[in-house]
Amino acid sequence: MKKLVMYTLLAFSFSSLNGCYWENFSKTEKVEPLRLTAPNSIETLIDEVRSATEKGLRIRMTGSGHSHSDVAITEDILLRPIQLIDVLEIDRQRLYDPEETQLVRVESGITIRKLNSYLDSQGLALPNMGGYDGQTIVGATATGTHGSGLQHGPMSSQIISLQIVIDDGRVLQIEPSDGITNPDNFPGILEENADIGVELIQNDSLFNAAKISIGSMGIVYSVVLKTDKKFWLEEIRTLSSWEEVKAPDGFLDRLIHGLPLDDGDVQPEYYELQYNPYKVGGERSMLITKRYKSYESLPIDVDRGQPGTSQLSGLITLLEKPLIWIVDNFQFIAPILVEQSLKSQADDSYKNVSYKIFNIGIVNHTDAYAMEMGFDLSESIAAIERSFELGEQLKEDGIVHSAPVSIRFVKAADELIAMQQGRDTMILEYIMINGIKGDRELFDTYAQTLMEEFHARPHWGLDFKLLQGSEWASILFPEWEQWVQHYETMNPNGTFDGWVTDRLDISMNPR
Ligand SMILES: Cc1cc2nc3c(=O)[nH]c(=O)nc-3n(C[C@H](O)[C@H](O)[C@H](O)COP(=O)(O)OP(=O)(O)OC[C@H]3O[C@@H](n4cnc5c(N)ncnc54)[C@H](O)[C@@H]3O)c2cc1C
Structure with missing residues (x-):
């Protein structure tokens, strides 16, 4: 063999x-x-x-x-x-x-x-x-x-x-x-x-x-x-807004201050956020994902998200070339597409064995690529709001997002050149369908600006050669x-x- x-x-x-x-x-x-x-x-x-x-x-x-x-x-x-x-x-x-x-x-x-x-x-x-x-x-x-x-x-x-x-x-x-x-x-x-x-x-x-x-x-x-x-996980995905997420006692406020994320005894062990870089109807939508762990077996659900979400993701994977053309030529559509992507994922309960929940599924097969930057957790709100500004600025320059931005949280690590070295970390992940107009410029703008302003650290696999020489590497990684x-x-x-x-x-x- x-x-x-x-x-x-x-x-x-x-x-x-x-x-x-x-x-x-x-x-x-x-x-x-x-x-x-x-x-x-x-x-x-x-x-x-x-x-x-x-x-x-x-x-x-x-x-x-x-x-x-x-x-x-x-x-x-x-x-x-x-x-x-x-x-x-x-x-x-x-x-x-x-x-x-x-x-x-x-x-x-x-x-x-x-x-x-x-x-x-x-x-x-x-x-x-x-x-x-x-x-x-x-x-x-x-x-x-x-x-x-x-x-x-x-x-x-x-x-x-x-x-x-x-x-x-x-x-x-x-x-x-x-x-x-x-x-x-x-x-x-x-x-x-x-x-x-x-x-x-x-x-x-x-x-x-x-x-x-x-x-x-x-x-x-x-x-x-x-x-x-x-173990098994129950995943709950709730639509919210940036104002709610960052408000005192909101998701992010609780997380940054080490407070329980939910009222009551049961807490999610895994969680992440996604946001629409653009306001729709005056609000910036967020999707909160929480995952609750169980060592007792849970009944397995067939599909996650709203009915048809997997089929929709599959369709996007199939239709990515026409989609690129549409987004490039009708940029006003981008905020609505991203909003729809967030809404379709909302789900009040999806249960499965752990690794099938962690795996986000068919979207991984889209011809897309991503870039990640990691921040000190305590700077989460300022960094995310700066990221909103950069998204708006890029849109004015004719470069739009084709997917929500995801926000993940990782414990401080001892590995010497980990993105999370020495600090609990909030990570922003920007995802673009390959070939959308200005995709690299979008990545570069976020990466360069956030590195310089927040000392955000790139992911060694999900960057586009941001670090040239050792000067910035020695600033970012103590x-x-x-x-x-x-x-x-x-x-x-x-x-x-x-x-x-x-x-x-x-x-x-x-x-
Ligand atoms: C669809 C997709 C989804 C992703 N999802 C995530 C995610 O959720 N979270 C996240 O953090 N990242 C994610 N990434 C990034 C990805 O996890 C990293 O880039 C990872 O390093 C890729 O692993 P690989 O096996 O493909 O290794 P490669 O990219 O081929 O190699 C990575 C490094 O490992 C080294 N290496 C490999 N094997 C050995 C060995 N035996 N000995 C020494 N060195 C070795 C290589 O030399 C290289 O330096 C994703 C990427 C894609 C394309």
């Missing part, structure tokens, strides 16, 4: 002059690397890395290619993860607590989709995830992919141990200083192959650098995740220098340099 996948990959890849071609999901980045290959074991992965280092070449691993930015790319050797997708055994003798039942060890290329169905079969679940499941687990975590709800950090916080191949082919197992592995019981070999040595390093700083590595510290072979028990030091130690020969490190001006062997 693994061979079949590889031949299919090669068939897709040999379409350019030098034989190899790779492009990301949103087709914003493409490359013709010297070599494009999919290692099918730790042994071949080690061989690839060692050989690249010996030849003075760069090597990186992509995930599923769902980052719009250049974060996965090198023009030398590009590894695909599609044959490193298995669930692995945990050697419990190595652990302080061999009885721990919620640990799951997987190869780095497993998709979140496959992982979810495995976890479900084991009565387990990811504690949180983003709105999509096509990414690989390490592709997602390496850029700081997140869901929403202030009890949860980005998905990288679910990793508690990782095994990574560094440039000389050695395998390191990196954990925090209070990691799960008991060094006294650690045999120093890989679980799957006793001939492969593994060096255990329990160091908080390195661990927090390697989890969000933007692919630049080595090739991750496997991770151990701390999962939750299987632990930037510490991350760069680890990057230099892990990558002394520039083996894991890539387009992103060239752009950030930190490559060991710049090109």
Whole structure:
């Protein structure tokens, strides 16, 4: 089976002059690397890395290619993860607590989709995830992919141990200083192959650098995740207005001040907002989504939103080209379209197993792309109102939104270059159908302005190369220098340099 996948990959890849071609999901980045290959074991992965280092070449691993930015790319050797997708055994003798039942060890290329169905079969679940499941687990975590709800950090916080191949082919197992592995019981070999040595390093700083590595510290072979028990969610989506949401005792006011979001004992663990960038009928609509967790099974609902919402989303996906033409030529329609999109999602109860609620569904297949900026939670109201102003200003310049803006909330993270590093974070996500007039200008205007005015941080996968050089990176990410030091130690020969490190001006062997 693994061979079949590889031949299919090669068939897709040999379409350019030098034989190899790779492009990301949103087709914003493409490359013709010297070599494009999919290692099918730790042994071949080690061989690839060692050989690249010996030849003075760069090597990186992509995930599923769902980052719009250049974060996965090198023009030398590009590894695909599609044959490193298995669930692995945990050697419990190595652990302080061999009885721990919620640990799951997987190869780095497993998709979140496959992982979810495995976890479900084991009565387990990811504690949180983003709105999509096509990414690989390490592709997602390496850029700081997140869901929403202030009890949860980005998905990288679910990793508690990782095994990574560094440039000389050695395998390191990196954990925090209070990691799960008991060094006294650690045999120093890989679980799957006793001939492969593994060096255990329990160091908080390195661990927090390697989890969000933007692919630049080595090739991750496997991770151990701390999962939750299987749970269900009830999702409630209510239409509201900005005035209500920001009012004293409103949703945002309560959230910022750490107050219960609902009156009574039952609280939503997950929640997010969406807004219409334009006022309709004098009001700016907001959609409040709250998700209530249950470890008891809930009856499964067939569809979310108003009757026909999925069909409508499907239709938008099918009709995106005519829709672009309509929005470009009749811009007055944009506020109404966005309003309709919010209204159609309102729902007084939609229940399902957790990961089917987190996944926002068919809209993920629209030919659209998104850009995200993260703010200190305490600045939420000012940042959102500034974002309204920018939306109006862009509209006057003839550039309109084609989708609601979403607002998500993530707990402060320890990962050194996480968007959420050191601060509870409010994240604005701007979504545009690919090809709408001025889409890039819209993204750039928001990103540049909000970075300069609020020190908002870009998502490493959902930005359009906002950061050029290290100046802004070191302003935005207080632990930037510490991350760069680890990057230099892990990558002394520039083996894991890539387009992103060239752009950030930190490559060991710049090109
Ligand atoms: C439809 C869609 C929905 C999305 N939804 C969300 C969302 O809800 N929340 C959110 O935060 N983001 C979201 N994103 C962004 C997405 O989660 C990130 O861009 C993520 O990084 C993509 O994962 P990937 O598997 O495609 O990895 P890629 O984009 O291919 O790679 C990402 C990074 O991981 C590195 N990498 C991958 N595997 C390895 C490995 N084994 N070892 C070392 N480095 C590795 C790559 O080198 C690269 O630096 C979405 C994107 C799309 C297109």
